[in-house]
Amino acid sequence: MRSVFYVFYTCLLLSLFSCSTPETKGSPDHIRRTTTSVDDTKITQGIDQDWLTHGLNYQENRYSTLDQIKKENLDQLGLAWSLDLGTRRGIEATPIVIDGIMFLTGPWSMVYAIDVRKGSLIWTYDPMVPRSKGENGCCDVVNRGVALYKGRVYVGTFDGRLIAIDAATGSMDWSIMTVDSTKPYSITGAPRIVKGNVIIGNGGAEYGVRGYITAYDATTGDQKWRFYTVPGNPALPFESEAMKKAAETWTGEWWKYGGGGTAWDAMAFDPQLNLLYVGTGNGSPWNRQYRSPDGGDNLYLSSIVALNPDSGTLEWYYQTTPGDTWDFTATQHIILADLPIAGRIRKVLMQAPKNGFFYVIDRATGEFISADTFVYVNWATGVDPNTGRPIESSFARFESVNADIAPNYDGGHNWHPMAYNPNTGLVYIPAREVVARYGHDPNWEYQKKGFGSGNGWNLGTGFNPAKPYLEDSLAKTQNYHAKLIGWNPVTRRAEWKVPQTAAWNGGLLTTKSNLLFQGTGDGQLIIYDAFDGSELWQTNLGGGNIAPPVTYMVDGKQYVSIAVGWGGGVGQKYKFAPLQPGRVFTFSLQGKAKYPSYLQASERNIADIPFSANKTELANGADIFNRYCSICHVLNKDGGGIIPNLTYTSADVHQNFQSIVRGGVLLSLGMPNFGDRLSEKDVNDLQKFILNSAKTISKK
Numbered sequence: 001m002r003s004v005f006y007v008f009y010t011c012l013l014l015s016l017f018s019c020s021t022p023e024t025k026g027s028p029d030h031i032r033r034t035t036t037s038v039d040d041t042k043i044t045q046g047i048d049q050d051w052l053t054h055g056l057n058y059q060e061n062r063y064s065t066l067d068q069i070k071k072e073n074l075d076q077l078g079l080a081w082s083l084d085l086g087t088r089r090g091i092e093a094t095p096i097v098i099d100g101i102m103f104l105t106g107p108w109s110m111v112y113a114i115d116v117r118k119g120s121l122i123w124t125y126d127p128m129v130p131r132s133k134g135e136n137g138c139c140d141v142v143n144r145g146v147a148l149y150k151g152r153v154y155v156g157t158f159d160g161r162l163i164a165i166d167a168a169t170g171s172m173d174w175s176i177m178t179v180d181s182t183k184p185y186s187i188t189g190a191p192r193i194v195k196g197n198v199i200i201g202n203g204g205a206e207y208g209v210r211g212y213i214t215a216y217d218a219t220t221g222d223q224k225w226r227f228y229t230v231p232g233n234p235a236l237p238f239e240s241e242a243m244k245k246a247a248e249t250w251t252g253e254w255w256k257y258g259g260g261g262t263a264w265d266a267m268a269f270d271p272q273l274n275l276l277y278v279g280t281g282n283g284s285p286w287n288r289q290y291r292s293p294d295g296g297d298n299l300y301l302s303s304i305v306a307l308n309p310d311s312g313t314l315e316w317y318y319q320t321t322p323g324d325t326w327d328f329t330a331t332q333h334i335i336l337a338d339l340p341i342a343g344r345i346r347k348v349l350m351q352a353p354k355n356g357f358f359y360v361i362d363r364a365t366g367e368f369i370s371a372d373t374f375v376y377v378n379w380a381t382g383v384d385p386n387t388g389r390p391i392e393s394s395f396a397r398f399e400s401v402n403a404d405i406a407p408n409y410d411g412g413h414n415w416h417p418m419a420y421n422p423n424t425g426l427v428y429i430p431a432r433e434v435v436a437r438y439g440h441d442p443n444w445e446y447q448k449k450g451f452g453s454g455n456g457w458n459l460g461t462g463f464n465p466a467k468p469y470l471e472d473s474l475a476k477t478q479n480y481h482a483k484l485i486g487w488n489p490v491t492r493r494a495e496w497k498v499p500q501t502a503a504w505n506g507g508l509l510t511t512k513s514n515l516l517f518q519g520t521g522d523g524q525l526i527i528y529d530a531f532d533g534s535e536l537w538q539t540n541l542g543g544g545n546i547a548p549p550v551t552y553m554v555d556g557k558q559y560v561s562i563a564v565g566w567g568g569g570v571g572q573k574y575k576f577a578p579l580q581p582g583r584v585f586t587f588s589l590q591g592k593a594k595y596p597s598y599l600q601a602s603e604r605n606i607a608d609i610p611f612s613a614n615k616t617e618l619a620n621g622a623d624i625f626n627r628y629c630s631i632c633h634v635l636n637k638d639g640g641g642i643i644p645n646l647t648y649t650s651a652d653v654h655q656n657f658q659s660i661v662r663g664g665v666l667l668s669l670g671m672p673n674f675g676d677r678l679s680e681k682d683v684n685d686l687q688k689f690i691l692n693s694a695k696t697i698s699k700k
Ligand code: HEC
Pocket: 134, 135, 136, 624, 625, 628, 629, 630, 631, 632, 633, 642, 643, 644, 645, 646, 648, 649, 650, 653, 657, 660, 661, 666, 669, 670, 671, 672, 674, 686
């Protein structure tokens, strides 16, 4: 009552000048006013009342100074609301939140504005990504979030556009195509705002593209600069000194296959040093022997590049995996911190890329400080402290014989964000124990469409490591594949590890009250003690989680939100909990909302369909399956994530097999149309191979 009068009197006073009706929270006026205030100063200050930028602040440490929710009151933590998005594929986004307004992305680069006070949608923006573009991504049609700046929300879309949306109304302000649409580029990463520019990279190194990162003026969308991560055709002029230097480390005709090095996720910014850090990806194709036949480091693949954010020029680089041949991207989360190392405080950056080493690098100069394995690693025996180069194992490049390499293309750590808590001094890593068999693929040839690793993909043994590959004694007695690690970057070792049964878990959040939050692939949201990794609280989210949680304050109350939407590279093919629609869950003290009802796992039957097949047909079918289908589908007893395990395809669906595979009838769901690549006979052989695999499995 009192507040109403207060507003009334204030209005009366102000009406001498100008006054409108009191602003309703969540209204376009409120959103406009509050989002317009997000400028460089605000982002740099990193005020933790709100969650203004992807990694919470420019250091990207995902450490919030909020402490209303703490160990002592976790028994009062409950669900404030949940919101069903009705989507069915992976959600990897970090929500951006300001004064109770949340901006989130979902599958196919959809953007949602959500009213945290009510737990309801304010607007939805659908960029209408053509579903035929779905096959340009290895790892689901995901998006990792938006950027917010001066009243606009920025999203990179799966088909390569950068779109500025009016935060208040959800209508488009401008849209720019950032890629050559005739090439298989994609965008899944979140844009960042640095000094008035929107910075955006892209993905597609598995498919044959040349990586780069671009800065666009946040107001007008004009291009400010572009930094290519790998050199183009050396017969043409180099775009920069950095490209000229890089070209000396390549051989053969790599530019015909793109070269790769796509910057699809990590960025961080140091305003004092005026350096923008970007992680770059793997080579295109994976196998260096086909990409750069006479060897070479292939700069700037699998590197951290430090750029001048005003001009896009390269200031320094550090290459984690010279001459990458295993898909060891260095696009994983980069965290900036000032750490006491050998008696002095050093400005460092930290990264745990796919290759299994945890790196500490001087972020002013790029000088190597340390690198230590955080999971079982066999491709290198260590990193030489004098040169900063890995010491490769003799078998690592599988030159004459196939080799089981750990970690593998899925990474000892993938894109799932880490977090760094200055109180505990620990970096938390959502890590995984993975191995795969690598070998040459004598039939490899560059294809303009489709996944083209050139690494004997059909030899991949999948992500389930056999026990001998697991790192420690605990692993030998327990069959786990993932672990949460509390890593001390100063003493260079794990202080604790929590074994996890699901092989693909969510990103992390840590707070000043020394809590550590993570959603898991088997559907739990867990709060750990950030000091020792002991479990303090847990709740069931129904479906598997991969996205990181965030925390923020609204009207004096602390909230924790997490978007659930199973999917991503592993989630396409495997699941550890029943599939649920995409949902946002928000928790607070005294939260008492009812949980949504969860779908149960449905029964799976192998259809009994008569067929006959000879050996040649089955071999052709197997080859086509491995080349064209296995990146999304599996054929086995237990698999099948958000994309169906074709072992269990029903008789009805089999009736329409030709029109599904060659006619595009499921294109609207993201099932590619292979009519341009596969003949009727190929698809018949493929169907026979699938039916035969199902029969063989059902007999086991
Ligand atoms: C880029 C990922 C992708 C690739 C590659 C892909 N598919 Fe699919 N497929 C999908 C999606 C998505 C669906 C639809 C899932 C749904 O129901 O929502 C689907 C559905 C199907 C279905 C229907 C299955 C059922 O039980 O309902 C069949 C059959 C199928 N795909 C066959 C193939 C074959 C054969 C290939 C290789 C030539 C292939 N797919 C390659 C993504 C893919």
